[in-house]
Amino acid sequence: MDRLILAVDRRKFEDNIMGDWTEVIFENEKGKVTNDRKRSEKFEISEFERKILDRAPNLKTRKIIRSDLNEENGEWQLCNSLKKISSGGEAVVFEEIISGLKVAVRVACFDSALFTKEMEQNEFEWHLSKGDF
Numbered sequence: 001m002d003r004l005i006l007a008v009d010r011r012k013f014e015d016n017i018m019g020d021w022t023e024v025i026f027e028n029e030k031g032k033v034t035n036d037r038k039r040s041e042k043f044e045i046s047e048f049e050r051k052i053l054d055r056a057p058n059l060k061t062r063k064i065i066r067s068d069l070n071e072e073n074g075e076w077q078l079c080n081s082l083k084k085i086s087s088g089g090e091a092v093v094f095e096e097i098i099s100g101l102k103v104a105v106r107v108a109c110f111d112s113a114l115f116t117k118e119m120e121q122n123e124f125e126w127h128l129s130k131g132d133f
Helices: 002-009 016-020 047-055
Strands: 023-027 030-034 040-044 083-088 091-098 101-108
Touching: 002 023, 002 047
Parallel strands: none
Antiparallel strands: 023 030, 030 040, 083 091, 091 101
């Protein structure tokens, strides 16, 4: 359920005021968020939300409360070959040597499921950003 709440939380709504949504329900391939002022907005379900709902059908047609999001309190599980510089929250920084250049590599994860056995490698994409060095 946390992954679904986070997916809705990252969504862009037609009316920006809906960013303060308090509950969501999914039915008939659509989602509907409502806020404390009883305003609501419907939206098309994304492929990612659909995948979550397919894996957890008990969440379909059930009202999901945003405040039910569980606090993340796990630890990063790293293989021994990685030299960790720091970690906290949703990111970890490693020391890596790329083409003979020692660099710091920051891995930020907006969905911790990327680092679980629930996600298979072919289900996510890597994006590299090039900075001005």
